[in-house]
Amino acid sequence: MVFVQKLCPRHRRRTLMWLGVLCIALALNGSGNTLSAQASDVTGIVRDSLNNETLPNAAVMLVGERFRTLTDEFGRFTLVNVPTGEHILRVEYLGYLPLELEITGGSAIPLSILMKPDAFELEGVTVETSTDIIQPTGEISVIKLSPRKLATLPSLGETDIFRTLQLLPGVSGTNDASSGLFIRGGTPDENLVLLDGMTVYHVDHFFGVFSAFNADAIKDVRLFKGGFPAQYGGRTSSVVDMIGKSGDNENFNMSAGVNLLSARAVTEVPLGGKGSWLVSARRSYTDVIRTGLYNSIFNTLEGEEEEEPQPTRPGGRGGGRGFGNFQQQTIQPDFFFYDLNSKLSYSPTDSDVVALSVYAGEDKLDESSLGNEITTPNGQTRLTPDRVDVSDWGNRGASGRWSRAWGSRFTSDVLVAYSEYFSEAALDVESTRFARGFREDNEVTDFTVRLDNTWRPFQASDIGVGFQFTDTEVAYSFQRLQGDSVRGGLDLGGTGALTSGYAQHRWLPSDRFDVTVGVRASSYDRTENLYWEPRTSLHFRITDQVRLKGAWGRYYQFVKRIENEDVLEGSRDFWVLAGERLDPLFAEHRIVGASWEDDDYLFDVEAYEKDLTGVSQFSTRSRRRPGQALRDLFFSGTGEARGIEFLAQKKRGRLTGWIGYTLADIDYELEGFNDGNPFPASHDQQHEFKTVASYQAGPWTLSGIWVYGSGRPYTIPEAQYPIELLDGRMLSYIHVGEKNGQRLPAYHRLDVAATRRFESDRFFYELNLSLFNAYGRNNIWYRQFDLDELPMIVTDVKTLGFTPSIGLRVGLR
Secondary structure: OOOEEEOOHHHHHHHHHHHHHHHHHHHHHOOOOOOOOOEEEEEEEEEEOOOOOEOOOOEEEEOOOOOEEEOOOOOEEEEEEEEOEEEEEEEEOOOEOOEEEEEEEOOOOOEEEEEOEOEEEEOOEEEEOOOOOEEEOOOOOEEEEOHHHHHHOOOOOOOOHHHHHOOOOOEOOOOOOOOOOOEOOOOHHHEEEEEOOEEOOOOEEHHHOEEOOOHHHEEEEEEEOOOOOOOOOOOOOEEEEEEEOOOOOOOOEEEEEEEOOEEEEEEEEEOOOOEEEEEEEEEEOOOOOOOHHHHHHHOOOOOOOOOOOOOOOOOOOOOOEEOOOOOOOOOOOEEEEEEEEEEEEEEEEOOEEEEEEEEEEEEEEEOOEOOOEEEOOOOOEEEOOOEEEEEEEEEEEEEEEEEEEOOOOEEEEEEEEEEEEEEEEEEEEOOOOOOEEEEEEEEEEEEEEEEEEEEEEEOOEEEEEEEEEEEEEEEEEEEEEEOOEEEEEEEEEEEEEEEEEEEEEEEOOOOOEEEEEEEEEEEEOOOOEEEEEEEEEEEEEOOOOEEEEEEEEEEEEOEEEEEEEOOOOOOEEEEEEOOOOOOOEEEEEEEEEEEEEOOOEEEEEEEEEEEEEEEEEEEHHHOOOOOOOHHHHEEEEEEEEEEEEEEEEEOOOOEEEEEEEEEEEEEEEEOOOHHHOOEEOOOOOOEEEEEEEEEEEOOEEEEEEEEEEOOOEEOOEEEEEEEEOOOOOEEEEEEEOOOOOEEOOOEEEEEEEEEEEEEOOOEEEEEEEEEEOOOOOOOEEEEEEEOOOOOOEEEEEEOOOOEEEEEEEEEEO
């Protein structure tokens, strides 16, 4: 079956128009239920009883009926064809007490539902009755996260959304130096990360110790690990959909927090009961005050000398010399970051909501070091080279949204969003023999206009249809330095326009079946092709506790991040547009699973397989002749990801938590690279085991996390050759072993925490005491190789060791 077509502009427009016709056809397929004269629609809005915050994605249902619906981003819901008479309405939302109330079918008055957090008063202090943080939803591979519960987990002073997502099966959680999500064989750039509809391209703050999102400003998070529906496009791995807090529309609120790394504050200003304005800001102060935690992270990249020098494999071709024993060297970084969130929401009428969101964040990192004198294993001393290594990166974005309920069954959302990512990096290693370095700049901007329509013609039928236009501009420049000379450069840039349309239909033919079918079509101007992306998912409920599930889908990605391989200093990545040289990234998802769940426990298993094409790598070491253009050093090919995930969760009681295990494999095969042989991807990790537990001990919440992961692969250099060219210039050639042929030691760590809330008449105080890496495991992030002298110097770049932390949050009650 062909899913890519070469079409002229007229045919592309016609194809996208037919998606609207498909929407109507899908609606007719769901016409198993007809409108009854004795039935009417029930509408309403769900809010937090304490701060009037609307609650998105809350489950709303009639007790005894098989159908349910979810609230939209603004807390609104509709139950269609509700028979006249008395009914019990039930509302459920993660982190809140389930609510049941009597309603009368046939009433035209919208409901206003206020939900209470699942907490109680103990000795005058509010204590959570449940510490449940995650909730697998009824959709396949979808997990919901409660940001308001994250403060109870161990942390480095900052409650972190992405670090919590890394504790789920199928999501790698063994990289302390990146909060990016490696999900089911995918890399962070293959995840569609949305904040109030705007795309965020880079999610790391502060060395990747925590993510770029302030949990105080986020109210709802959903993770689609795979098989996501047709309304999402442009990425091939997963979706993280975050909705920012709107704020209290009736009362002024503010809170502030401080820890050993940073300070943050949130302010909520009501707008006459019609809306609110929320501003959240966070900044590290490590460039002003250096605390004990700062010094611990300052030494994150500290290398420790090996007790016994370890030989590498002997090698070398054409008279090249191999490297025997190696030594260790220390690097000390300096850094700071900030981020800002602002959201204004306003409801001019009962049917309309207008929202404006702004986000900005930036990091500055300096890993420079002066040369120092070391002693080699043979007793000689020498001076290591000076290093200048600086980076600056960040995101900026804004989105405007208008949502209108045209009636109880039809809603439209219009979104206009702008997003910008920037990154600047420079490395200069001074050396008498192998001076090296680079200059690198990368910028991505995109402008998006999106229209989403939802229609519920019948109780068992949900229709979605939408259109999206995204204009993306990417600029990338790279210069390879050797001493004071530029030995090669790469300038990539361009713009790409992506026009997409989708239609999807969720249909519940009986109380046991739940079927979603959809298709997305995308026209990309740089290839002049039309890309079809059909998708489907199915749930079958065998009993009230047992479910079977499956999903299949095809996905394309047109802006992607390429690994710039560097076996000496650690690889970097950069964004590029697909086009003439690089094909779009493609993935086909196949997922099956089963689950058993009651009120107290959940057991879930999912197996997945993904076929990949358009996988790309950039490698300067693969240059085969002097003067070879860097543009010729891109390699493309295929990949395959496979795995199985297990989740066991205890949801209620004083002791709650989950255990997750993942068995996975991800291999790439690139034409002309690694002698054409398949190799494990750099993020391949066969085994991961995670345990998360939380215990309510009176007013204290005690929690712990243990993570284990088998070693990740890396490439080791075997020899370096200085080659004199005919014009007298020297060319340095590095011979390496098999791509990712070695593995780092296994990773594991234990984190523990104790959290308590204190309250007075006007204020609340939340205290968190944490121990990160409680037993001080020396986990290795990656290895650096210094080939300047014999024996070769290898630096084990370590992650954080034993690190205590304390955090305090204060706010108005």
